[in-house]
Amino acid sequence: MSVFEIVFWLSMLLPFFFFPTYLTLASQVAITALFAISVDLILGYAGIVTLGHAMFFGLGAYVAGLLSARLGWGEPISGLFIAGAFAGLVGFVASYLIVRVQHMALLMVTLGLGFLTYELANAMTWLTGGTDGLSGVNTWPIFNHFRFDLWGYTAYSYSLVVLLLGFLISRRIVNSSFGLALRGIRENVRRMPAIGSEHRWHLQKVYTISAAMAGVAGALLTQSTNTVALEVLSFQRSADVVVMLILGGTGRLYGAILGSIIFLLVRDQAAGLNPQYWYFWIGLLLMIVVLFLPKGILGGLSRLVRRNG
Template sequence: MTNSTLTQATARDWLRRQSRWSLPEIIFWPLLLLPFVLFPTYLPLANQIAIAALFALSVDLILGYAGIITLGHAMFFGLGAYCAALLGKNGWGEPLTGLLIAGAFAGFIGFVASFIIVRVQHLALLMITLGLGFLTLELANSLGWLTGGADGLRVPRTWPIFNYFRFDLWGYTAYGYSLAVLFVCFLLSRRLVNSSFGLALRGVRENSTRMPAIGSAYKSHQQIIYTISAAMAGLAGALLAQTTSTVALEVLSFNRSADVVVMLILGGTGRLYGAIIGAIIFLVARDQLAGINPQYWYFWIGLLLMVVVLFMPKGILGFISRLAGKRD
């Protein structure tokens, strides 16, 4: 057996092991249903967490697996939100088709932007993504006749899901809907990263200059994952518009892009579950700290972030894996 055959067999075995569901994973997802029973008054917050987790998951695909750093991914989140809102405002409130259209639109813009993204690296990449985000924000602000500008958009109530599940004031349907979309996107992401394509992405992240030497078209890999990530971010934005019936310029803001990076740092990049854990920790901490100290709650978030970076550089999940004796 040649070295090449042995390497391929080893890679296949590793991917097969990675694809198996572990017991903690099987337990984790039913736990996300507990707010329906134990914390019904916090369902609106749970809905925000599910949406933020989906957005963080989209960023993790490019940051944690492909090594594409970004500070402007809220552009795609906002595009998805405005697309779904405008569909609803113009009489089309069917949630699932609106969700898919919004995701496809954000994905198309992401595909166009990817031709620029794959040509720069490091600090230049940060500046490009940041600039694209600011450009989109100012464009939305200037097109007030379409986006509502600083006043935002009021979206007519979304139609019932499958013409049966109506969006209620307590947030039962909204959270169930967002959680279902998050789970489906997680399954797709999990299958993606635990494939040969996912291995190629890890290779790009570790050393993009060596990838062409083994025959990998790494730029096309980056373009594909960036497009998928943009579409997923658009889905998250569309969920926000559909479940809250409002869209403001804040969906395109730098703060939203920065917050999602903080979530990934807290949970751990390149792990998928890190996006969800980070979103839970960040939004629950923000909710509780804002209630205790409305003016200075960001101080405590900053302190939490410093503790995690100093003592858990690979995030909370990375720290737990190290305690369990597992290697990345």
């Protein structure tokens, strides 16, 4: 890691010392950032446009919740692996459809899958609780020692560690030959078979990895809040994470984290000023970024550094 990266990750510890009353919000930021990274893997690096990735986030959240509420298993670490594996399995099955369509058809397919999953969870009230949400979730202490407290110290520590691991895994992927192939597919999918690249298989692999990571993020939300609401599968969550990537910059893993921080902080402050019209400020911010920083805030900063360098 560079000096700037070390400073960035150390700055993520500031809420513990200077903003302890915002630790719950900080844990939400870390969880959302992990979800945003999962979407950036397919959108920013592979060029798979999606508006239904909350399907995998929600599946992970429900699997973690059902393990505890229905099966009595609330161990958090194994819960993350099980939720991620299940979401990844569903993502692998869905990838056979995803890789066969492009552009607007791809957008509609991902959107349709998201809506189908949402309505399925809404209809299966006997299992999911429907609009009332899943109750009875009880997450055990991490390593039987660190109990999830009301102030959010454990939740933020736990979420931050998982975010860092997810980031390191993602960076290893995008900096590998596999990641280079993904960028080639994003730039020109028709030329990749000419150099012997199995572009569909590459897309299936990254889509599966992305789904698994989104499932882990959803499980984190369940474990840190002990609740599962139907909203985890909503279109709004899928759309919000795309907005975060546009704000921070796609194809830059740090852009996913930065976009999540900015989006959730603006939402928190704007909702405090006016709970009804806070999306006005998000829309205004999005318009400014798109008009003046088309590659996102991080892209604009990178361009400024290169110009001054």
